[in-house]
């Protein structure tokens with residue numbers, strides 16, 4: 623009997639959804655940063671074995687949209703609630719203090735198996751962990767609740783076991799060699815965006831979009847040109863930095879990760895342009911490829 627299905631990872635911003643997705647797939651498919659809302663779209667990570675195929679979806683965090691980009695981000699969360707075979711709801715000790723009961727109620731009413739993952743248990747003592755597990759079991763009586771630390775690769779095997787147990791009988795959805803639904807260019811842009819999230823404070827990362835202008839593979843090297851779009855004129859010199867130092871750092875850090883990801887030598891060229899208020903403009907968002 624072959625099993626296959628869609629396992630959709632949802633939860634509030636910053637609880638460790640992307641970290642867990644990368645751990646479960648063994649690939650760095652999703653970008654991670656200490657800032658909320660790093661993930662903007664839905665990214666699939668496919669894990670295949672002889673007798674099963676798990677199609678994970680990492681999603682942006684659940685949020686109250688304040689601008690159009692966030693409305694689009696929430697759409698991806700909504701779609702993940704409707705097409706799941708299994709829901710993997712991730713929470714952490716801090717998140718558990720401010721539970722969004724509307725969402726909890728909705729998730730409870732979806733008729734698919736629910737696995738609740740209490741992540742970051744490396745940050746609390748055993749007594750607090752036990753209390754939280756009890757609390758989540760009361761909110762979701764039918765769910766299996768699993769304490770893990772995605773960062774320290776602790777107990778994620780129990781998550782995998784629970785997923786395989788609940789996976790429906792089905793043929794594979796994707797070629798067994800395939801790792802994701804997104805092309806290489808997407809991950810290159812995401813890696814550059816991750817470096818911006820890690821290098822800049824406040825609004826800059828949220829105001830930034832990365833577009834791959836060209837991607838050429840030669841026998842010896844892959845040549846990539848990308849444009850970093852910001853929202854306002856004043857943000858451009860910040861990205862570039864004094865004597866171009868900031869953009870140079872982003873370029874170097876991104877290139878190293880892209881080389882690991884593509885397993886080739888990479889030449890990366892970065893440009894910075896202003897695209898006024900793109901975050902709040904439906905047409906511009908559509909051109910950047912966001913679902914409306």
Ligand code: GDP
Nearest residue numbers: 636637638639640641654655656742771772773
């Ligand atoms: P997402 O917004 O839910 O996708 O969260 P991320 O995966 O981007 O992680 C947010 C932050 O939490 C990052 O700084 C991670 O390194 C950190 N993090 C993730 N899992 C753990 C964990 O198990 N323990 C600790 N201490 N930190 C974690």
Ligand code: MG
Nearest residue numbers: 639640660661
């Ligand atoms: Mg994320």
